[in-house]
Amino acid sequence: MTTEARSARAGLRAIPGLVLSLAAVVAAACATGSSSATSPAEPEKVVRIGIQPIAQTDPALISSDSEVLIANQVYDYLIDIDESNRLAARLATDWSVSPDGLEYTFDLAQGVTFHDGSAFTARDVVWTFDRLRDPASGYPTADLYSGITDIRAVDDHQVTFTLLKTNPFFLFDLADNHALVLKADTAFPDRGFNGTGPYRVVEYVPPDRIVMEANTDYFAGAPQLDGLEITFFADTSSAVEALQGGQLDFIMGLSTPQYDSLTQADGVQTQIVDTNGFVAVRLRTDRSPGNDPRVIQALNLATDRQSLFEVVRRGYGSVGASSPIGPVYTDYFDPSASPPPRDPQAARALLEEAGYKEVLKLDMYMLNTGDYPDLGAALKAQWAEAGIDVSLQLVPEGVYYGEGKWLDVDLGITGWAHRPYPQFYLDVMLVCGAKWNESHFCDPEFDRLAGLAGSTSDLQTRASAYRQIQQILVDRGPLIVPYFFAQFGATSERVQGLKLKPFPGRTDFRNVSLAP
């Protein structure tokens, strides 16, 4: 009985005991955690960044803002693009073009070393670009650089690119997101971070975070920060809260409401930059129902771009029309090429004429992130008034792009990121048979004008071709471009010198500093 009584009491005592042991577990876990944590004597100047998780670290394959942002800190471009879409020197300190426009020679910065300590030479540039342009590689840059016939190191600090034909945008092409210079003969570019860039990777814990320290040997001068601590957030709302809660210093890729709410938040600086990034609502033109121009016309008539711009983007950015050439391109943009005003009744009439008596039912595909759901919802509401019943299909990025769905579906909304010049859009998304011609648009006149603009070195000729193209797209093009968006970012109050770029992933942290 004695033992029994004791065990009964022991059972009751086990409850606080359990609590104590749990507390011990917690303490132990925290302790082990702290041993690996650096406990700095003085506060380090580390900027804490919250971005979407990444999938790629090989510069040749990166695509999202997050991936580019990381690569851009670790590696260097030969030529960079500044926040005003102008070319800027980076590893290439200077360059010259042969009179026939076919040979470009670059002077490379001296005394540059990779993070592993090896020296940077022209051979690394040759290897990098040969890799990127190798048609067998399947890299997205293979097409872009197919006009290059030869890349040659003149000496350790000079390199020459030879082109098949003239390309007025060649220097911009060299500034492409993927064109980060790797150490020659890097076997697995996706497994390491051996760049020349301003920050070197200290720790990469996928998919949690990546920690970088300043490259004090950076050829253009050591960054002012001690390092970057990048944490991945699957949900940007969560990152916004973390910024507001003082746990982050920089976030980007915000939705409009998030930006709006942050403009009023304490302790937060917001950033906004106009870009030529846009969303294209497009209907496949090569099969029913999009092969009937009346249907596309009806969609145009059913859409109130201004309203979409104001509701979805709340007036940030600029209203769009029917072409990918936006007002950011001051040389090329034609404000007069505008679609007819919204007229749902006319749209309905057109559809009836086209044989859709009651209602036109369509599935509309788009990503399930960002403003897409809002835009989809707003479009659905507008179109409903014209007798178009749209069913929204929101898919994750991996499905939309990964399975080629975006190239296949009839009706889709695709986002196109900012580019420093407009030719890219025409060549990959609208020229007959182009690789990403999601609308399957095919127009000989358009193709001729696009070809002309892409090869002439004369600005006037090019500008005129672009203007005609804008008119063609208004008249018979497959796209509805509701707006060109502004990009939003936000920083904590202590961040200084940060300028959000039109492609936010290219944002530079070389000259960012922290207020004391």
Add this chain to the structure above:
Amino acid sequence: MTRASTPAPLLEVQRLTVAYTRAGRSYDAVRQVSLTVQQGESYGLVGESGSGKTTLALSVMRYLPRSAAVRGGRVLLNGADLLTLDAKAMRRIWGRRIAFVPQDPHTSLNPSMRIGQQLGEGLSTDGLDQRQARQRALSLLADVHLPDPPRIAECYPHQISGGMRQRVLIAMAISREPQLLVMDEPTTGLDTTTQASILDLIRDLVRRRSMSILYVSHNLGVVAQMCDRVAVMYAGELLEDAPAARLYARPLHPYTQGLLDSVPRLGQNKRRVRLRGVAGRPPSPAETRSGCVFLARCPLAIDLCNDAPTLFETAEGHTARCHRWKEIEAGSADPRQPASRKAGPPRTPTIGREVLALQDVQVHFPLRRSLADVFSRRIRRVRAVEDVSLSIERGFALGLVGESGSGKTTLGLTILGLVERTSGEIHLLGKPLPSVIAGRSPGTLARMQMIFQDVDESFVPTMSIAEILRRPLIRLSGSPPDEASSKAISLLEAVHLPPEFADRFPSELSGGERQRVAIARAFASKPEVLVADEPISSLDVSVQAAVLNLLNDIQVVRDSGLIFISHDLAVIGYISDVIAVIYLGRLMQVAPAAEIFEPPYHPYTEALLSAIPLIDPRGKQERIRLQGDAPSPVDVPRGCPFHTRCPRFLGNLCKEVDPPEQRTASGGMIRCHISLDELKAVQPRVFAFSSPVEGSG
């Protein structure tokens, strides 16, 4: 123990009214009840379910469920009103001055505490240290005749049998020498032989320690044997209160009389006497009443009875709540229910009328516990029925009597094909019967039907009575549906139920009515053989007689064979023409009804007869008590299965050798090593009533 010698009563309940609240309505479970228990007195409280007897007992303990509330009255213990005390004050009274022995020993002990500890903890509150408490606990276990107290003390409740647990609860109750024991059906649910020894124990303890008892029970025999004074409760009211001998001999309330007439006396047989019982059904607690609560069922009801009678003092210490008690006492009014029909003529079994024959029927179950056991081939077997041979004649009733675990129900189910037999043959009308139902044709199924023990579980609750009766007609008798409906009505009439019952659901019927429907269903397909498994044991006493009579009448009229299974030898003796006593799956004795009550008995039969509490406080009974509990059918002893408990155990012969089946002159059988003559010589008649019992053989 006369009243004069103890002027200060121990317990006085004065005009107690207790009400329950259910589904927002409240109704009285106990109304204006007064009673007095003297020092050293055993006071019996008899009543059927719903009579309020348990509520009264719990009120005395001042431990009512949350839904119950005392609406008036007082409970005085030694003159102090318990109802005014708070829980703290009660804690000094509970256990020390009044103790409680509950009905269900299985749930009344803490399952996760050792027996010794549970016994000891009450003692520790009296200031005993742990060692003393343990010593005292062990001696208490010995006091209640538990073998090996140190071992029992270390056991958890689930490790000991129900009878042992009840002894533990009794030990617990007497552990602090209380003045009053409140016992709520302490032996209900126990086997007859176990009950007998527990009752002996209680009687013994009370006498030695001069405690008083408030003994609550539905069992007239138990109360007759246990109590000095008996009160009868009905529908929350106390109807009669008298010294036991007087109450059983000269009841002055028609309900008391009816109750006594509802149960057969040991040795009575249906061929000679007909039970009277009580007409109608017991009132439901929610019914609103005015006038006499027994009015609706009373054979003597007159206009006056619409005014509620008070408790009349008919004699010193005898009260009755009846306006006509004087006429009853004088004999000018007969409180007995009118006898309905005459019993059928006596018959004797004749050859050639056999409907069902069992030949060496054996039923074993594998005791499967898990897949692992199957693989390790450690399957143990329950030997439920062992080599049973029996035959049933047309128009006759075979009674199968045995205690729980004896295999009597399994045997019934085996005959019907609901349990597969392991070996042996069964012939129905001379044709071999397939082992399980699946192999039997509808025609065969129609010839054998069953009445089940639990009336609450006999019917699909969502089916109307008409539907219930139509199914066997359609499935087994091939009646077209419309014809089945009218036949269902006539079946209802055959069991004396009004035709409008056809539209009712089982839950709307009383237990007795449901069992009538069960009888109707069983007879719907005109069976040759009917198996009735404890058909009245879940019914209230006052309606048992009617059901028994009905079953008997229909069986006789239809001339079918009846197998009546029961643990109650009195009931079996009443209904049966032939009686088979079964123990651990073996038939120990088979005898014509009259013969079973006379020597020679099988020693087990002898013990059973001795264990049955006679409904006669002054009756005489040999005291033969069995030791311990019946072995489990998994471990049936070798030799004679009864040898482990047999009071007439001979020695190794019984242990080793299967006893022979000795035939009696009348064609009966006794399975024993002791010869019939020797048995007859050493065995007196086990029981004797104080006065001759009508129709007893």
Add this chain to the structure above:
Amino acid sequence: MSRYLVRRLGFVVLTVFLTSIVIFSVIQVLPGDVARVILGREAGQAAVDQLRQELGLDLPAPVRYLRWIADFVRGAWGESFSLRTAVLPLVARRLSNSLLLAAVVLGLAVPLSVGLGVMAGLRQDSFLDNVVSMGSLALVGLPEFVTGLVLIQVFALQLGLFPASSSLADSSGLGGKIAQLILPSLTAALVLLGYLARLTRAQVIEESGKPYVRTAVLKGLPRRTVILRHILRNALMPTVTVVAISFGWLLSGLIVIEAVFNYPGLGSLLVFAVSRRDLPVIQAISMLAVVGYALANLSADLVYAALNPRLRLE
């Protein structure tokens, strides 16, 4: 007892085996081309096909199952498709984070909920009981993401007491890490609290009504003894079991909470892996959850057996 143990262990193994088949077959029907997902939107078809072959995605399903289960048992959990990193350390790190969170959750929820449940159960229909009953019910009904968002708004953004996000980054240090655990564990603890308190209360009420409690009371035992030795001893048995089981629940039940707080646990990794079709990671997490769940069940059984003499003595 040992027989019981062996039986339970066998049951665990069988369950894990059966569930592994469920997991594998569910994952086999995942849409989307894994190779394409790995290489991204801009890779060429030839490279994709080659990768498919390298990953063994072209083999028949049963072969892949056997390979996978054998590898899993050996601890060769493969490499994450999307993260290009070994699955085992990745999952192990996330698991330890989730375990840490789960431990804190239980540490918070169990004593509080058992205490409240017992008090409410013993004083049925009292004011305290009503508060506990309604409060715990509301907590049970409140989705984790709502609780989490409200807690973030109030404690992180309005009051600025605790971090809004729980990424457990190194720079936050020990204090920072502990602070980061508070809101997510509070969120889960509130859910668990409601559940456990309700369960405990119901158990206490049920046991209080049993005849053996009446026996104990009518022995004249002090109220404290009746409660501690009789009621609680039996009433808390299911609670202890549920606590053990809820540890298994926490490992996967934290999915939503981890998503809300960007907590680097198994749950958020699973959501991430599902969105990336990262089969090795999905499989590993599911298997871990199953093994964890089965072990939690096993320990629940064992604890129950240890407390319950009926099972102990079997």
Add this chain to the structure above:
Amino acid sequence: MSASQGGRSRFRQAVAILFQQRSSAIGTSITLIFVLAALFGPVVAPYGLNQQLTSATFQPPSLAHWFGTDQLGRDVFSRVLLGARDILAFAGVGTLLAIILGATIGLFSGYTGGVVDEIIMRAFDGLLALPAMLLALLLLASLASSDLSVIIVLVVVYTPIVARVVRSVVLSVKELAYVRAARLQGEGLGWILYRAILPATYPALAVEGALRFSYAIFLIASLGFLGIGFQPPSDNWGMMVSDARQLTSAAPWALYFPAAAIAVVVVGVNLLADGLKRIAQTPPDPRS
């Protein structure tokens, strides 16, 4: 008293029990209100689910917009009201199918017993070892995002649970007298399972059904919050909450009202389940 009266009095008793205790009365009322909202929401809602009042974005709750408007000028009250239909229909249909399927399997498995029962129950153990949320995520990741997928998930997740509950009732009932009587009557398996045994499982099924229903609502809302299995602009409350997370400072009402809707309906159904449990435990009215 006729047959229907008997049934009706039992029904009346059940209603009385439900409304006799405050908590279950509240639960029943809440459930009824939401069911009414689901049935008549589209008729009553002042605005459409996706109707945008471009001039009235970010309106706080007012008489015109009881729950305010969101960033697109959508009326939150209308969205919450219209959301009731979706979530209750999904949860209801999913639960109902799981109950039908689970009851059938449980009846068959429990009554038949033996090896078949063993195999079915072990397979269900395997399914049940996967926590519901995990299983739902796995299934939804592998099925195409559609209404049907969500239903399938609910059925897969809940069928084993229902089957277990039913089976345990069957085991307790199958040796009872009325089942034996049915066998003696020569009734077939179907009749025994569905006419004789099934009614005995109704109380357990009702309680289990209500509980599963509330869990289903919870699960659907959580999936909506994670953005898995549902498409915006969905009327899934969880997804509304997730969408509105970015509005916590600009339009918190867009977050809190759908969140409250989930909580209220889950609590309501839970309370109803408690009430049903009490009905199941209450014997029929002694008067009848």
